[in-house]
Amino acid sequence: xxxxxxxxxxxxxGRMECIRWLLAAAGVEFEExxxxxxxxxxxxxxxxxxxxxxVPMVEIDGMKLVQTRAILxxxxxxxxxxxxxxxxxxxxxMYSEGVEDLGEMIxxxxxxxxxxxxxxxxxxxxxxxxxxxxxxEKVLKNHGQDYLVGNKLSKADIHLVELLYYVxxxxxxxxxxxxxxxxxxxxxxSLPAVKKFLQPGSQRKPPMxxxxxxxxxxxxxxx
Amino acid sequence: xxxxxxxxxxxxxxxAHRRPRVxxxxxxxxxxxxxxxxxxxxxxxxxxxETKEQLQKLQxxxxxxxxxVPMVEIDGMKLVQTRSILxxxxxxxxxxxxxLKERTLIDMYVEGTLDLLELLIMHPFLKPDDQQxxxxxxxxxxxxxxxxxxxxxxxxHGQRFLVxxxxxxxxxxxxxxxxxxxxxxxxxxxxxPHLQEYTVKISNIPTIKKFLEPxxxxxxxxxxxxxxxxxxxxxx
Numbered sequence: 001x002x003x004x005x006x007x008x009x010x011x012x013x014g015r016m017e018c019i020r021w022l023l024a025a026a027g028v029e030f031e032e033x034x035x036x037x038x039x040x041x042x043x044x045x046x047x048x049x050x051x052x053x054x055v056p057m058v059e060i061d062g063m064k065l066v067q068t069r070a071i072l073x074x075x076x077x078x079x080x081x082x083x084x085x086x087x088x089x090x091x092x093x094m095y096s097e098g099v100e101d102l103g104e105m106i107x108x109x110x111x112x113x114x115x116x117x118x119x120x121x122x123x124x125x126x127x128x129x130x131x132x133x134x135x136x137e138k139v140l141k142n143h144g145q146d147y148l149v150g151n152k153l154s155k156a157d158i159h160l161v162e163l164l165y166y167v168x169x170x171x172x173x174x175x176x177x178x179x180x181x182x183x184x185x186x187x188x189x190s191l192p193a194v195k196k197f198l199q200p201g202s203q204r205k206p207p208m209x210x211x212x213x214x215x216x217x218x219x220x221x222x223x
Numbered sequence: 224x225x226x227x228x229x230x231x232x233x234x235x236x237x238x239a240h241r242r243p244r245v246x247x248x249x250x251x252x253x254x255x256x257x258x259x260x261x262x263x264x265x266x267x268x269x270x271x272x273e274t275k276e277q278l279q280k281l282q283x284x285x286x287x288x289x290x291x292v293p294m295v296e297i298d299g300m301k302l303v304q305t306r307s308i309l310x311x312x313x314x315x316x317x318x319x320x321x322x323l324k325e326r327t328l329i330d331m332y333v334e335g336t337l338d339l340l341e342l343l344i345m346h347p348f349l350k351p352d353d354q355q356x357x358x359x360x361x362x363x364x365x366x367x368x369x370x371x372x373x374x375x376x377x378x379x380h381g382q383r384f385l386v387x388x389x390x391x392x393x394x395x396x397x398x399x400x401x402x403x404x405x406x407x408x409x410x411x412x413x414x415x416p417h418l419q420e421y422t423v424k425i426s427n428i429p430t431i432k433k434f435l436e437p438x439x440x441x442x443x444x445x446x447x448x449x450x451x452x453x454x455x456x457x458x459x
Binding site (some may be wrong): 035052063065066067068069070073077078086087090091093094097098101129131132135165219 | 288290298300303304307310314323327330373
């Protein structure tokens with residue numbers, strides 16, 4: 001059906017998953033064209049479809065968007081998930097970037113050499129409980145509202161809740177002392193579009209396993 | 224993990240954090256910004272971090288949302304996270320295009336350029352043995368992946384600026400990156416005539432020209448003192 005965005009990426013979370021979450025939360029149906037071998041990626045490059053020769057790439061509204069943040073910002077603006085003015089946007093940006101910093105650490109864990117993994121996990125847990133979760137818990141506590149910015153669902157809430165799920169996968173106890181974050185997670189998860197996305201059979205991708213990792217390394221020619 | 228206190232938007236805001244501003248205290252120095260067709264002069268203060276204790280004080284005082292710098296105090300907010308700061312300034316000074324499509328194009332160009340600029344920012348902190356190899360890597364990325372895109376854009380529309388025929392954040396970040404690269408690889412633009420012309424033209428915009436002159440707030444290339452200072456402040 002013309003009009004549905006098309007996502008170009010490999011069949012795994014990586015840098016596309018936050019885009020899947022955002023589209024899903026916005027209630028936007030999307031198609032996916034999975035890159036399954038290096039040749040698929042080469043074809044996209046040779047087609048001139050990838051501005052900087054990289055994925056994620058999302059075909060939407062006649063454009064071939066690249067760069068995760070640019071894609072997220074476009075979707076958020078289009079579906080009113082980016083606040084009502086400049087100042088709200090600044091807060092949403094700040095919170096989203098903080099989520100991304102922690103999310104990046106978690107995303108890179110599978111690539112971590114085995115002898116460094118324990119130290120890395122410890123660092124992630126430390127940052128989660130001492131830096132990021134307290135910051136967001138405090139934001140929610142200070143204004144007492146249901147959502148992070150402007151008393152309205154925004155991309156910041158969606159990115160944060162996605163992150164909460166990943167932290168839970170790593171260690172569920174990390175959320176224990178953050179009641180407002182737990183509340184946000186429950187609230188956002190029960191929104192119809194998000195609830196649907198959280199169910200089995202949706203386009204949400206599972207955690208990376210060995211097979212998935214090998215596939216990604218092969219496609220992106222990572223040694 | 225090293226937290227690097229380098230502001231990516233160096234042409235706007237240099238390596239700095241800002242202490243809460245005392246009302247009425249104004250600095251005498253002005254940093255010009257250019258906004259769509261008219262010149263806007265924007266002044267800013269700088270508070271330089273030199274010791275770990277200063278960073279600690281900022282953290283303990285709850286001035287840093289994620290305990291990190293850069294932080295810019297502006298319009299009653301304590302903004303952290305480079306992109307958030309850049310976007311806010313760009314929005315405020317009409318450097319983000321006229322509509323969503325232009326904004327998105329600017330976003331894409333900026334994000335791509337920042338990937339390249341990030342390599343430059345990290346470079347002084349690599350082991351000396353790796354630094355030389357990395358210069359080659361940066362040059363390759365610039366010449367093969369990034370510059371051809373912008374060369375083609377400029378050749379395609381023949382306009383002075385990357386997007387919408389007016390100065391935007393994309394131009395500022397690209398200029399900064401080109402100038403920083405030229406410090407390491409002087410002939411990096413040799414295969415890109417449109418980018419060469421572009422660099423000269425953007426550099427000559429009066430407000431930017433002023434910022435590029437000696438005595439401005441633009442910071443010099445990183446040296447050993449810079450690297451040592453950053454390690455002292457940020458290493459646990």
